[in-house]
Amino acid sequence: MFIRNIWYIAGWAKDIGTTPIARRICNEPIVLFRTPKGQVGALIDRCCHRGVPLSLGTVIEAGIECGYHGLVMDCSGTCVHIPGQKNIPASTKIRSYPVVEKDELIWIWMGDPKLADPSQILDYPVHNDYKNWPHKHGFYRIKGNYQLLVDNLMDLTHLGYVHKTTIGGDPNTHVSAQMETRETSRGVKVIRHMPNCLPPPTYRKGVPFAGHVDRWQEFEFVPPATVLQWSGAADAGKGALTDENQRDGGFSIRVFHGVTPETESTCLYFWSTANGYRQDDPQATEDLYNDVSTAFREDQVMIEAQQKMLEETGEADLVSIIHDRGRIQMRRIVDRLIEHENLQESAAASA
Amino acid sequence: MFIRNIWYIAGWAKDIGTTPIARRICNEPIVLFRTPKGQVGALIDRCCHRGVPLSLGTVIEAGIECGYHGLVMDCSGTCVHIPGQKNIPASTKIRSYPVVEKDELIWIWMGDPKLADPSQILDYPVHNDYKNWPHKHGFYRIKGNYQLLVDNLMDLTHLGYVHKTTIGGDPNTHVSAQMETRETSRGVKVIRHMPNCLPPPTYRKGVPFAGHVDRWQEFEFVPPATVLQWSGAADAGKGALTDENQRDGGFSIRVFHGVTPETESTCLYFWSTANGYRQDDPQATEDLYNDVSTAFREDQVMIEAQQKMLEETGEADLVSIIHDRGRIQMRRIVDRLIEHENLQESAAASA
Amino acid sequence: MFIRNIWYIAGWAKDIGTTPIARRICNEPIVLFRTPKGQVGALIDRCCHRGVPLSLGTVIEAGIECGYHGLVMDCSGTCVHIPGQKNIPASTKIRSYPVVEKDELIWIWMGDPKLADPSQILDYPVHNDYKNWPHKHGFYRIKGNYQLLVDNLMDLTHLGYVHKTTIGGDPNTHVSAQMETRETSRGVKVIRHMPNCLPPPTYRKGVPFAGHVDRWQEFEFVPPATVLQWSGAADAGKGALTDENQRDGGFSIRVFHGVTPETESTCLYFWSTANGYRQDDPQATEDLYNDVSTAFREDQVMIEAQQKMLEETGEADLVSIIHDRGRIQMRRIVDRLIEHENLQESAAASA
Ligand code: FES
Ligand code: FES
Ligand code: FES
Structure with a gap:
């Protein structure tokens, strides 16, 4: 039993780059990555297509490309590309987690996204000093x-x-x-x-x-x-x-x-x-x-x-x-x- | 849930020799071996005596000799020798599986032996050419x-x-x-x-x-x-x-x-x-x-x-x-x- | 299902010294040790405080000191010291097992301690000869x-x-x-x-x-x-x-x-x-x-x-x-x- 509506630490900011990282938090499999433009993504680590962990994929401009058949998910968990297919069904949408980068840490919200308030994250000025x-x-x-x-x-x-x-x-x-x-x-x-x-x-x-x-x-x-x-x-x-x-x-x-x-x-x-x-x-x-x-x-x-x-x-x-x-x-x-x-x-x- | 009445591949024919091999197929423990005369045996990998895997035993002329106390099972799963004892009870019989050697492969039938028809095995002439x-x-x-x-x-x-x-x-x-x-x-x-x-x-x-x-x-x-x-x-x-x-x-x-x-x-x-x-x-x-x-x-x-x-x-x-x-x-x-x-x-x- | 009211062998006497040994017997986690004065202790390998295995601790004159916060248990399973605290509640008492050293072996009694009779331990004079x-x-x-x-x-x-x-x-x-x-x-x-x-x-x-x-x-x-x-x-x-x-x-x-x-x-x-x-x-x-x-x-x-x-x-x-x-x-x-x-x-x- 975990508190859900609270900010947890997902990782050190410097460790989250364009190489995707698989990390389990509150028993949920999550993939963490940073797009070339610097946006941090935290998605459920499971492709909507055949369930392969997205952390085996590749980060591209648009998000993360699944390593198995190339579907692409953006940082919001929306599928933006299916190889060989124009129509993208709504059911391809996967869970994304609110993330905030602060004081050298990546904080993640495991609960109801509507309640995620970054001002509740503790301050640790030491990390910036x-x-x-x-x-x-x-x-x-x-x-x-x-x-x-x-x-x-x-x-x-x-x-x-x-x-x-x-x-x-x-x-x-x-x-x-x-x-x-x-x-x-x-x-x-x-x-x-x-x-x-x-x-x-x-x-x-x-x-x-x-x-x-x-x-x-x-x-x-x-x-x-x-x-x-x-x-x-x-x-x-x-x-x-x-x-x-x-x-x-x-x-x-x-x-x-x-x-x-x-x-x-x-x-x-x-x-x-x-x-x-x-x-x-x-x-x-x-x-x-x-x-x-x-x-x-x-x-x-x-x-x-x-x-x-x-x-x-x-x-x-x-x-x-x-x-x-x-x-x-x-x-x-x-x-x-x-x-x-x-x-x-x-x-x-x-x- | 597996199809049972069908031929599965048990191994490459060249790999099945007089050294017994333990292999699990459709979740059943099986011992595969070939007698000195060339007959291939596929038996449940469990001695009728004390349950030791037969694959730890030795292939002899008559079949496979258990490595623990020397009972011998032939390729049909019939016990043909009990050390120190003449009478061989019928309850010593263990399960044998129909096998066919074809196109460099050993095929095994996991279902009802009465239904095993070798003509149903696919042809792959490449392996003979x-x-x-x-x-x-x-x-x-x-x-x-x-x-x-x-x-x-x-x-x-x-x-x-x-x-x-x-x-x-x-x-x-x-x-x-x-x-x-x-x-x-x-x-x-x-x-x-x-x-x-x-x-x-x-x-x-x-x-x-x-x-x-x-x-x-x-x-x-x-x-x-x-x-x-x-x-x-x-x-x-x-x-x-x-x-x-x-x-x-x-x-x-x-x-x-x-x-x-x-x-x-x-x-x-x-x-x-x-x-x-x-x-x-x-x-x-x-x-x-x-x-x-x-x-x-x-x-x-x-x-x-x-x-x-x-x-x-x-x-x-x-x-x-x-x-x-x-x-x-x-x-x-x-x-x-x-x-x-x-x-x-x-x-x-x-x- | 194990016989409980019987003597089991816990270890070779020469192996039980002032370095505590974790050993599971009849599925119970036990710590074995010998005090500097030579008394052999066999206790449940679980500190009464926070459950840490006592076998990670240190043997001292009075018994065994837990490696986490320093509580001390004697060979009878009685807590004789709590750091920073005079009062020792009775609930700190943990299970101890009767042990006997005989013929180079340490024998342990896993059942009702009232029934433990050392005369029932078998003799093996060879070990003393x-x-x-x-x-x-x-x-x-x-x-x-x-x-x-x-x-x-x-x-x-x-x-x-x-x-x-x-x-x-x-x-x-x-x-x-x-x-x-x-x-x-x-x-x-x-x-x-x-x-x-x-x-x-x-x-x-x-x-x-x-x-x-x-x-x-x-x-x-x-x-x-x-x-x-x-x-x-x-x-x-x-x-x-x-x-x-x-x-x-x-x-x-x-x-x-x-x-x-x-x-x-x-x-x-x-x-x-x-x-x-x-x-x-x-x-x-x-x-x-x-x-x-x-x-x-x-x-x-x-x-x-x-x-x-x-x-x-x-x-x-x-x-x-x-x-x-x-x-x-x-x-x-x-x-x-x-x-x-x-x-x-x-x-x-x-x-
Ligand atoms: S499993 Fe991800 S694209 Fe097929
Ligand atoms: S277990 Fe096979 S002969 Fe005894
Ligand atoms: S767990 Fe042993 S003293 Fe705290």
Whole structure:
């Protein structure tokens, strides 16, 4: 069960070109492509003629040409050419999906096209700001339900266990820090502030702090499945924890986590890492990207094993712990959106 | 749902020897072998004793010896030896299938053995005529329903798209040519005649034509799933298009396409290519074979992707086009044969 | 359907250390480990928190620490630590399985823990006697129901067919020898005695026999799925066949076959080979082990093909032969035990 009337991430904008790409989203087979003139198309990946995936075809000026017998579909899913035949029946029309290119991402609308409102897509200015936030993109396919991955992102205790030998470090730091879970206008934010502490080695390596620092770790969940992460530290006492404008000049990274359900048991993970502390050092941007790449592969191992186990045994008797607060609130928001959609559909059906 | 009372191709005769071969036909597991004296056996590939596939056994004089405990079955499926035991119970008898070796092929009857009439097997004299039609055999396993492959063979528009860079060439040639679809006594024939045109490069390379030619492409479907192809060209005006006897001396190739359902979603593809224009040049025979081998792999990619998509989404809303005429007629013939068989069975049941 | 209230083999004792091992037994996912102090734990391989397999975690002094968020379970399945939380709810308790280490094996009880009685575990002193029975261990995973493997072990005719080119030799030897099938207190024994015959080459190579020998091959089945094999020969006329104490000094090997159901269609095969004829020659121990390793791979091929075929076609119409006697008796014992368990359960339910 997926939320339908919402924007999902279909891909990194730079990956969608004139070579068609097959991608399954919310369990629907979709072909993504960009015409020579730059228009992005997202169609059901199934030719109206004999059902062959259009992603095996060729992008031409007019749209995408099926690789089997040459029918051409434009970006709206309208058939504009049938070889050897003038008359094009209306039944050749196939489903197209609204798409929007924004902040280096292609967003796709899986629900009722009449409700697709691009202004609802979240803003992520970091992706347009290579000067202050030099960044790199990643894309993983994870064999686990998308919510298991969001669970992972909304929980910080796992850092000390899953990433013990990479970015995690000592489990106790992560477990004992004070944590706040705060509803936002659209989602939920998990915040961990560590005032007046000593900066960890990697932070010191990045920025020559004089003494103690105020550290923050903020994870904001935005439905259906995006998490915006901001971690860093600034000289203690500047007020960086309460006033975001006081964070400049310290250590600061932003990680974008965008998760898209592929099937009920797999998901697509689009992420980026932005270096906000040594912007003129490409090696720092690269190192950050590499560290995170490795860490996310460690998460993948856990999530894929968890997926298999839950498929076999269900979730009914699992036990929640205190650190699950952010995760539980995230799930509630998604459940509420699905319920809302079901109610709307019932109302529409009985109208 | 397969036609049962009909001859299917089980294999190339030269491939069936004293090493048993496991092959699934119409979703039944079958072992094929040839005794030292030359008799071909086709038995259900399951020992009556403990169910081990007989294809793991050894062919001996008397038949096939199971590889587990040594029971021996002869070509009629009768158990003729049980190690350590004199008495052979009648319940050891297993199913055998009528087989006929003809024109380099082993044909198998999957239905009621009483109805198996070898005279119904189609003739393909090309396979016995290495002088006028030097030829080579191919065998592919395709992960698609056998009818998707026959669809492919009954349609010529795909040549210009699927085989763009190999044997196909310009799509327009294939799309714009006049086409005729004609019922034959047993099946249907798709014919394309191109009178008085310039011979394409490969034709000219094969035969030193003086000027214009009359070209033909003929595909005859014979149920359940054989397509006999004859393509070529002769000097224009000789009457080659209307009189087959006037085709000698030109460019001419014959391709045999024999498809056997393996399961509902896979099939076995037995094909041969015969060189009818440079019979004394083994390299021409080889080149033709290689070109076709490559092209059929391109078809395979399409068909296997199509199979997956149709398994997921069905065929109900697909749209037929003008070039589907041959395909549709082919399907109608097969449907009629299945319906006929069902009626016979109902009649037999109520008698 | 498996017998539950019985001891199964979970693993070789030497393989269970501080690196946790995931192993499926009677279709239940289990994690096996040994604490630094030496206690062996067998728990359901599923963390009570979010369902991640505990086998991805780390063994510590107190038990096993989940690799995802660090919960710790002790060997009894009790949660003894939740990071960031003092209160440990009772619902965190997970299933633990009684285990016993005996004769180099870890035995596990899959049924009602109250009924687990270690005295019911069979004795295999050979595993503790490296002086008289130097031996080596093997472990294969077989893609076949565990009873198909036990079938194989209870039948000696297969030797001459499956192992024709390895340990089997001439089929007739195996088929024509006199065979006795005898019930024992707990199972069934298949015995083959060949008095006053010439020793085969491998026997002669091992022991310089003066002349004729008395040969024995004894296979004792002990439920649920262990077979204890003793094969050998002694100088003829010493009475070795009737009196086990007269077997010393001849050729003698013992093979332990312990089979554990993994799923309905796969099993775990724990076996050992013991050299009882050239105890001071490590190469003889090695050679015996290697010969048997190869032979068991041949059995595996048969059993895995048989499993697939029986999954498709069932067993209903299979025909038993005279040499199936031991196999049939073995199956009857297992069926009786399952029936007995079902009756007990019904009685308990209606009490
Ligand atoms: S399947 Fe696409 S054009 Fe025929
Ligand atoms: S299974 Fe074929 S002889 Fe036993
Ligand atoms: S899943 Fe084991 S501690 Fe969270």
